[in-house]
Amino acid sequence: MADQYDYDLFTIGAGSGGVRASRMSALKGAKVAVAEEHRPGGTCVIRGCVPKKYMVYASNFAKQVKTARAYGWDLPEKPSFDWPSFRDAMNAEVDRLSGIYARNLNNTGVELIEERAEIVGPHEIRLVQSDRVVTAKHILIATGGTPSKDWDLPGVEHTITSNELFHLKKLPEHIVIAGGGYIACEFAQVFAGLGVKTCLVYRRDTVLRGFDEDVRTFVHEGLKASGVRVITHTVFEKIEETPYKPGFKTVTLKNGDELIADQVVFAIGRNPYVEGLGLENAGVELDEAGAILVDEYSKTNVDHIYAVGDVTNRVNLTPVAIREGAAFAETVFGNKPTAYDHELIPSAVFTQPPVGTAGLTEAEARRTGAEIDIYKSRFRPMKGMITDNPDWMMMKLVVRASDQVVLGVHIVGDDAPEIIQAVGIAVKAGLTKAQFDATCAVHPTAAEELVTMKEKWTPPELKAAE
Numbered sequence: 102m103a104d105q106y107d108y109d110l111f112t113i114g115a116g117s118g119g120v121r122a123s124r125m126s127a128l129k130g131a132k133v134a135v136a137e138e139h140r141p142g143g144t145c146v147i148r149g150c151v152p153k154k155y156m157v158y159a160s161n162f163a164k165q166v167k168t169a170r171a172y173g174w175d176l177p178e179k180p181s182f183d184w185p186s187f188r189d190a191m192n193a194e195v196d197r198l199s200g201i202y203a204r205n206l207n208n209t210g211v212e213l214i215e216e217r218a219e220i221v222g223p224h225e226i227r228l229v230q231s232d233r234v235v236t237a238k239h240i241l242i243a244t245g246g247t248p249s250k251d252w253d254l255p256g257v258e259h260t261i262t263s264n265e266l267f268h269l270k271k272l273p274e275h276i277v278i279a280g281g282g283y284i285a286c287e288f289a290q291v292f293a294g295l296g297v298k299t300c301l302v303y304r305r306d307t308v309l310r311g312f313d314e315d316v317r318t319f320v321h322e323g324l325k326a327s328g329v330r331v332i333t334h335t336v337f338e339k340i341e342e343t344p345y346k347p348g349f350k351t352v353t354l355k356n357g358d359e360l361i362a363d364q365v366v367f368a369i370g371r372n373p374y375v376e377g378l379g380l381e382n383a384g385v386e387l388d389e390a391g392a393i394l395v396d397e398y399s400k401t402n403v404d405h406i407y408a409v410g411d412v413t414n415r416v417n418l419t420p421v422a423i424r425e426g427a428a429f430a431e432t433v434f435g436n437k438p439t440a441y442d443h444e445l446i447p448s449a450v451f452t453q454p455p456v457g458t459a460g461l462t463e464a465e466a467r468r469t470g471a472e473i474d475i476y477k478s479r480f481r482p483m484k485g486m487i488t489d490n491p492d493w494m495m496m497k498l499v500v501r502a503s504d505q506v507v508l509g510v511h512i513v514g515d516d517a518p519e520i521i522q523a524v525g526i527a528v529k530a531g532l533t534k535a536q537f538d539a540t541c542a543v544h545p546t547a548a549e550e551l552v553t554m555k556e557k558w559t560p561p562e563l564k565a566a567e
C-alpha cells in the first residue's frame with residue numbers, strides 16, 4: 102500500500118493495544134512498523150496484569166496450605182516460601198510471553214523496531230537509537246501509562262512503584278504502600294499473604310473509590326482480616342533513611358505516625374505516557390490530565406494520527422486497549438468505521454478474595470433517577486465450611502424497578518473474576534431479573550446464588566419500621 106511514505110502505519114508502543122492494531126492492519130494489507138523502547142508486551146505482560154496475577158497465585162498458597170490441613174493433608178508446620186525461585190519463574194514466563202508477542206508481529210508481517218520512537222513532524226518519526234527518520238501515512242500512539250510519582254514529598258527518591266515490585270532482590274520485611282486503588286489493594290494483599298508485614302496508607306475512609314459501596318466495605322475489611330494494617334485519613338509527610346537499620350526508611354505520616362519499612366511503594370495512580378514523544382511537532386492535543394484527546398474512532402485532532410489504550414485515559418484496562426486497537430484497524434484499513442462501545446465493561450480486582458464487577462454500582466444506578474431494587478447475598482461458600490475460618494462471599498444485583506433490567510452485578514469472593522466474565526454477557530445484553538431467575542442453578546456452586554436471590558434487600562432502618 103505505502104507509496105510516498107515508508108509505511109502505511111507506524112505504531113509507537115508494542116503493548117496490548119498497539120500490537121493488536123498493528124497485526125490487524127497488516128492482515129488487511131497495510132505496511133506496518135511498530136516501535137518499542139522496552140520489550141514487546143507492554144504494561145500488561147511485562148509489569149502489570151500477568152506478573153501481578155502470578156504474585157496473587159503465589160501469595161494465595163499460604164491460605165491453601167491451611168485449607169488443605171483442614172481437609173486432612175499432612176503438611177509441614179511452617180512451609181517456607183522462596184521469593185527468588187518464584188520471582189525467576191514468574192519473570193521467565195514474562196520473557197516467554199514477550200517473545201510470543203514479537204513472533205506474532207513477525208508472523209503477520211509487522212516490522213518490530215526495538216527502539217524509542219519520537220514524532221518529529223506530522224508524518225515523520227525519529228528512531229532515537231539508530232538516529233534515523235522514517236515516514237508514515239498514519240501514526241498510532243499506543244504508549245500506555247506509567248506509575249505516578251507526582252508528589253512533592255521529601256524523600257520521594259526512597260520510593261518504588263509497581264514497576265519495581267516484580268524484580269525485588271529479596272522479599273521485604275515491612276512494606277508500606279500509599280494509595281487505595283486497584284494496585285495498592287492487590288499488592289497489599291499479595292505481600293501480606295507472602296508473610297510480609299504490610300501497611301497500606303489511604304487518604305480517605307474506604308479503599309476502592311468508584312466501586313460499589315458494599316464491595317468497598319468488603320474489600321476494606323478483607324484487607325484488615327488478612328493482616329494488612331490499614332491506616333486511613335492520612336498521607337505521607339516525609340520519608341527518610343533510618344539510622345537504626347541499614348536499608349530501612351522512616352515514613353512519617355501527616356497524622357504523626359512513624360513507620361519503619363524496607364520498601365515504600367507509591368500506588369497513587371498512573372499517568373498517560375507522552376513524555377518526550379514530540380506530540381507538539383504534529384500538533385496533537387492533550388486533555389487537562391495529559392491524556393491524548395481522541396474521538397469515538399480513537400482519532401486525535403490530527404486526521405491521520407490515532408491513539409489507543411491507557412495513553413488516552415478512557416477505560417484503562419488491557420482488553421479495552423485491544424478492542425480499541427481492533428476498531429482502529431477496521432476503521433482505517435478495513436474501510437469500516439468502528440467505534441468501540443465503552444459501556445458496561447466488566448472488570449476484576451485481584452484482591453484476596455477477588456472482586457468481579459459488571460455494570461452500574463448502586464449509587465450510579467440511583468443517580469439515573471430510576472427506582473432501583475437491590476438483591477444482596479452474603480454467605481460462606483462450602484469449601485471453607487470444614488476449616489476453622491470459613492470465608493465470606495458477597496453478591497449483589499442492581500435492578501431497575503420499572504423493567505427489571507439488571508443494571509449491575511457485584512461479586513466479592515473466590516472465583517469472582519471468572520464468574521463475572523459470564524455474568525458480564527447478561528448485563529451487556531440487558532437481561533432482566535426474571536431471565537436470571539429462569540436460568541437453572543448449577544449446584545453446588547457459589548455462583549448459583551445469582552439466580553436464586555428471591556428477596557429484595559431493604560435497608561435496616563426501613564425494615565425496622567415495617
Ligand code: NDP
Pocket residue numbers: 251252279280281282283284285287303304305309310336368369370371416417418448449450451
Ligand atoms: P487508581 O487511580 O485506581 O488509585 C489511585 C489511588 O491513589 C487512589 O486510592 C487515590 O485516592 C490515591 N492517591 C492518588 N493521589 C494520591 C496522593 N497524592 N496521595 C495519596 N493518595 C493518592 O490507581 P492505581 O495506581 O491503583 O491503578 C491505575 C489503573 O490501572 C487503574 O485505574 C486501573 O485502570 C488499572 N489497573 C487495573 C487492574 C485490574 O484490572 N485488576 C489492576 C491494576 C491496575 P482517592 O481514592 O482519594 O483518589
